[in-house]
Amino acid sequence: MNILSFPNMVFSQNLLLIITASVAALVGVAASCSKGECRLHDECSSNQDCEAGLYCLACPLGFQGTRCVRSTITDQFKLLNNSLPFNKYAFLATHNAYAIDGYPSHTRVPRITFTNQEDNVMDQLNNGARALMLDTYDFRGDVWLCHSFKGQCHDYTAFGPAIDTLREIEAFLSTHPSEIVTIILEDYVQAPNGLTKVFTDAGLMKYWFPVTNMPKNGQDWPLVNDMVQNNQRLLVFTSIQSKEASEGIAYQWNFMVENQYGNVGMKAGSCTNRKESSSLNDKSRSLVLVNYFRCIPMKKLSCEDNSRNLIKMLHTCSGAAANRWANFVAVDYYKRSEGGGSFQAVDLLNGKLLCGCDDIHACVESQEEYNNNKGTKVELLQQDGSYITRSSDKLIGW
Numbered sequence: 586m587n588i589l590s591f592p593n594m595v596f597s598q599n600l601l602l603i604i605t606a607s608v609a610a611l612v613g614v615a616a617s618c619s620k621g622e623c624r625l626h627d628e629c630s631s632n633q634d635c636e637a638g639l640y641c642l643a644c645p646l647g648f649q650g651t652r653c654v655r656s657t658i659t660d661q662f663k664l665l666n667n668s669l670p671f672n673k674y675a676f677l678a679t680h681n682a683y684a685i686d687g688y689p690s691h692t693r694v695p696r697i698t699f700t701n702q703e704d705n706v707m708d709q710l711n712n713g714a715r716a717l718m719l720d721t722y723d724f725r726g727d728v729w730l731c732h733s734f735k736g737q738c739h740d741y742t743a744f745g746p747a748i749d750t751l752r753e754i755e756a757f758l759s760t761h762p763s764e765i766v767t768i769i770l771e772d773y774v775q776a777p778n779g780l781t782k783v784f785t786d787a788g789l790m791k792y793w794f795p796v797t798n799m800p801k802n803g804q805d806w807p808l809v810n811d812m813v814q815n816n817q818r819l820l821v822f823t824s825i826q827s828k829e830a831s832e833g834i835a836y837q838w839n840f841m842v843e844n845q846y847g848n849v850g851m852k853a854g855s856c857t858n859r860k861e862s863s864s865l866n867d868k869s870r871s872l873v874l875v876n877y878f879r880c881i882p883m884k885k886l887s888c889e890d891n892s893r894n895l896i897k898m899l900h901t902c903s904g905a906a907a908n909r910w911a912n913f914v915a916v917d918y919y920k921r922s923e924g925g926g927s928f929q930a931v932d933l934l935n936g937k938l939l940c941g942c943d944d945i946h947a948c949v950e951s952q953e954e955y956n957n958n959k960g961t962k963v964e965l966l967q968q969d970g971s972y973i974t975r976s977s978d979k980l981i982g983w
């Protein structure tokens with residue numbers, strides 16, 4: 586029977602409200618904000634409560650109950666512009682982007698291995714991840730993504746054929762014509778041209794950024810808007826050196842430095858290169874990547890890992906990398922945080938890289954101020970009471 590069909594409809598509705606409020610009080614949910622209007626750090630009971638760009642998360646180590654935390658990146662190209670070299674920007678990288686909770690077994694054998702992410706690659710890209718770390722193996726006569734050991738994929742460590750994930754990336758690039766995606770491969774594929782074949786079959790070669798255009802001696806990368814104009818929007822790095830000559834796939838360590846990954850890489854105050862990488866302060870590599878994830882992923886701890894400690898490590902690594910701020914920051918469970926998380930970390934990096942600020946949003950203010958005041962003369966009061974006239978252009982950065 587429909588409660589609203591009663592003549593005392595208003596009474597029933599009120600009763601319903603009272604019941605709802607009492608239940609909310611019992612379970613301790615403060616109704617301080619309503620559907621879709623809860624802001625960062627507000628208490629929430631479902632994702633729908635939170636404003637766009639946020640979702641509702643429990644982080645027992647960071648805060649009580651469930652609160653709205655960030656789920657999406659700040660788009661640095663939209664907020665500012667894409668007219669600078671690629672290495673002047675920072676991007677979020679998802680570690681083991683393919684090792685996703687609930688990814689169905691493609692081998693009929695239950696998987697016995699860790700996961701590092703919770704949502705699929707398309708969601709990762711839509712939420713703003715722009716670098717994906719993938720482990721590629723020869724398996725079943727094809728290239729597979731696998732979380733394995735000794736370079737061998739097994740039925741119980743396999744996630745799926747690489748082409749499935751590469752097709753998702755192709756779909757994203759084709760529907761987002763101004764975006765650039767970087768793929769970083771821990772590569773165990775020995776089959777001749779195995780990678781070339783799977784990238785070709787996935788329709789990704791049309792976006793390929795040629796290795797011959799990558800700077801080899803620490804120079805700046807091409808401008809992002811030129812990369813977009815030329816449709817060279819896919820950067821692929823392999824860990825196998827010979828493939829640079831044989832297949833034209835960039836050998837990662839010719840172009841990038843990285844800190845040690847895993848628990849050693851999370852030791853506060855220390856940032857050293859992983860063994861495959863040259864020293865972090867080697868400026869002949871124009872790109873810097875900071876890993877910040879545990880050897881064994883711990884979902885419950887990751888909201889804390891991805892918050893203040895991550896920001897601290899980015900500062901430590903900047904010092905170790907000859908005062909260069911990272912271009913990539915790689916994490917597990919990228920959406921888990923105490924509030925800003927990996928998204929805030931990328932905002933910090935872009936702020937540092939683009940205008941020397943702690944947050945990219947501060948760059949907008951200085952750019953607007955600049956545009957509004959460009960060329961106008963301002964009078965500045967000196968300590969002795971006299972005035973001097975300066976062009977306002979000179980004031981930016983004060």
Ligand SMILES: *[C@@H]1O[C@H](CO)[C@@H](O)[C@H](O)[C@H]1NC(C)=O
Pocket residue numbers: 665666667668669939940948952
């Ligand atoms: C693009 O943004 C950067 C960083 O804020 C700024 O320095 C540069 O002047 C901007 N370029 C254009 C063409 O607006």
